[in-house]
Amino acid sequence: AQTVTQSQPEMSVQEAETVTLSCTYDTSENNYYLFWYKQPPSRQMILVIRQEAYKQQNATENRFSVNFQKAAKSFSLKISDSQLGDTAMYFCAFMKHGSNYQLIWGAGTKLIIKP
Amino acid sequence: KAGVTQTPRYLIKTRGQQVTLSCSPISGHRSVSWYQQTPGQGLQFLFEYFSETQRNKGNFPGRFSGRQFSNSRSEMNVSTLELGDSALYLCASTTGDAYNEQFFGPGTRLTVL
Numbered sequence: 559a560q561t562v563t564q565s566q567p568e569m570s571v572q573e574a575e576t577v578t579l580s581c582t583y584d585t586s587e588n589n590y591y592l593f594w595y596k597q598p599p600s601r602q603m604i605l606v607i608r609q610e611a612y613k614q615q616n617a618t619e620n621r622f623s624v625n626f627q628k629a630a631k632s633f634s635l636k637i638s639d640s641q642l643g644d645t646a647m648y649f650c651a652f653m654k655h656g657s658n659y660q661l662i663w664g665a666g667t668k669l670i671i672k673p
Numbered sequence: 674k675a676g677v678t679q680t681p682r683y684l685i686k687t688r689g690q691q692v693t694l695s696c697s698p699i700s701g702h703r704s705v706s707w708y709q710q711t712p713g714q715g716l717q718f719l720f721e722y723f724s725e726t727q728r729n730k731g732n733f734p735g736r737f738s739g740r741q742f743s744n745s746r747s748e749m750n751v752s753t754l755e756l757g758d759s760a761l762y763l764c765a766s767t768t769g770d771a772y773n774e775q776f777f778g779p780g781t782r783l784t785v786l
Contacts, residue, residue: 602778660729
């Protein structure tokens with residue numbers, strides 16, 4: 559069975575700083591996807607970034623980038639130039655290829671951006 | 674294009690009752706997944722439907738069931754409600770054929786008294 563671990567329950571940084579959220583996972587699968595989702599107080603879950611396991615290049619989306627270490631089973635999210643609107647719960651999630659969209663979730667990290 | 678909609682947004686029930694939640698996917702999306710979110714257990718996968726067929730099911734008791742209609746709208750039903758069923762229920766939709774991004778609805782907050 560796959561598991562996803564987020565070891566930081568809560569983090570806070572000043573606006574404009576860079577912050578890194580950690581995620582580790584456990585799987586024996588070789589073909590899978592990893593995701594970071596954001597859930598603001600409005601509760602709407604929003605995809606931040608995704609990574610296909612077969613791709614060695616780390617995914618980036620504007621201010622968001624990941625550090626994917628497949629051998630170490632590590633998938634951290636870096637947010638550069640943090641903004642007040644980045645305040646939210648951030649969830650790391652795993653999906654095995656062919657699992658029909660079954661996401662396995664981490665416990666989440668509450669990120670607070672201070673003005 | 675309208676997003677994923679879920680109704681109702683809030684619901685209060687008492688133990689022993691049953692409840693039905695509805696999810697309308699984005700137009701053109703044929704896959705709908707359901708998740709339960711609680712402070713204690715976090716986010717857990719309930720089931721996924723594609724073209725009216727349940728393709729995948731999480732580890733939940735038989736009191737949790739779902740279905741999908743020909744227009745891709747989906748419902749989930751919880752019978753004999755327990756206090757522990759209090760949760761935010763999220764649904765997500767996607768095209769369903771090969772990997773595409775899942776889009777989530779705003780959720781239904783169920784409180785069981």
